[in-house]
Amino acid sequence: MSLLEVQDLSMRFGGVAALHQVGFVVEEGTITALIGPNGAGKTTVFNCVTGFYRPHQGSIRLHRPEGALELTELLGGPFRGRDFASPGAFFRRLKYKIAGGSHLAARAGVARTFQNIRLFRGMTVMENLLAAQYNRLNRHLLSGVLGTPGFARAEREGIRRASAWLEFFALLEDANRLAGELPYGKQRRLEMARAMCISPRLLCLDEPAAGLNPQETAELAGWIRRLRQDHGVTLLLIEHDMGLVMEISDHVVVLDHGEVIAAGTPAQVRRDPKVLTAYLGLDEPSP
């Protein structure tokens, strides 16, 4: 069953087409890699999927047990002709116009990490993970001030969940250190742990192996696999380390100049002449 369905996605910056009719499907419980040369539009796809950009055209559907959610609508775009055809579409558009925003993608179960790590550096490791559970915790001002039982219970539950993820990523002994003080490899793991704290259905990793040494990359592969196997997370990742991509992915989507040029299993993609052309810059695919 597909979890994420991207169709006909187009995005322009000024006159430059960053994405042109991109379409692919991420099956539930799989690891999908998005690869391509620099400037191919991979990060733009991520930004659309996580509700940060509003694409000019196309749809991104997140299929959840409670129904499909159109992620491109969350930012509250302008009314379109077909919104007036059905009251449902009209009120959905109106709702997101008033109270829309990127945070809704996270609440719907899409988490992401960044290529250049974006931790809350001035907060402790534990606080980083608690901040990610904002929607689960009791965030009423008065109950926090008065320390009501409900608040305390929610905090305990939050700390328990955070500790479980710290343990998973072998960061438990660093719980009270400032996130900005951690060595680079641990910061990468912390970013993944923090993303997991929103209990995502889909975890988007933007170059998770960037800056890691071969041993750390091997460990990363293990964690990504365990996330899928033990925790049922579906993963979508951008990665330049082809060794890692070929090793862990079930499905590979290749982008070049904002278009999907190939998709399939790692073995299929590796042999695809168009992919070789894009990567090696050959004019004609070799016979």
Place this chain on the structure above:
Amino acid sequence: MDRNRVSNHTTAPLPMDLHIAAQQLINGWVLGSVYGLIAVGYTMVYGIIGMINFAHGEVYMLSAYLTAIALALLAALGVSSAGWVIVLVLALTVLFTALWGWAIERVAYRPLRAANRLAPLISAIGVSLALQNYVRLAQGARSQGVPALLDGTLRLGDGENFVQITHQQILIVVVAFASMALLAWVVQRTALGRACRATQQDPLMAQLLGVDVDRIIAVVFALGAGMAAVAGTLVTLNYGSFDFSIGFVTGIKAFTAAVLGGIGSLPGAMLGGILLGLAESLFSGFVNTDYKDVFAFSVLILTLVFRPSGLLGRPEVEKV
């Protein structure tokens, strides 16, 4: 020389009278607590959206009027015990001033969030003028007054050498510190405060983790306005008189305090407030009362020139 008039010396007494210095320190501490309470609003808003909310002084001014309205309301309801009046007036004023802070952000700043940095600043100046003139028209330009609630005085020393602190002043210091402690607790220990800090450090990332950043920014404005309302209520109960223009100078002084302490830093705002209050008081006690505003703003200029990041602020780090 009339030694009871401690606040209006215009010549420096030699040798230095210790009790006068002590008296000025007390006065300065009281004044500084008020500056600190207002400075918190500047510093929190700057921390979260990088904007100087020049309408914040007007929010303080509004809270003085709301205090008078709340006092009248409680009198009409027959609440007469001073303790209850103080608690209820504080609660009502904080609540309604916070609503004003929230509304100002919603109407005047949020639509401009994507615009360049100058737009919200100009909008803030517009809000400030609009509020001043609204209050002037609605409430009259004359100075208004409320009766004193507490009129006791604590006097230490004997004969001509004494220092005194009124019960009102004690109330100001105690309530100011209690509310700052409460705010620090909220920011450091609650889920809401954690989300505020996360948003301050990286609003985009906070959003991608499910934090409703618009709501957090609104909360920060409401909290800042609430703290200004604590100051407004305390000052109004103490001095008894106010008019539509009190927000301007007090607001800019509090802004000076925020810059002195390091804008963006919560403890900095409190420290800056106290230091500015002490410095201003000592200056008017020993040098010249008439020039105390000149002195306060010289502090602002010197801070900006020699230590732009303030006492407790961190130097601006370029974001990657």
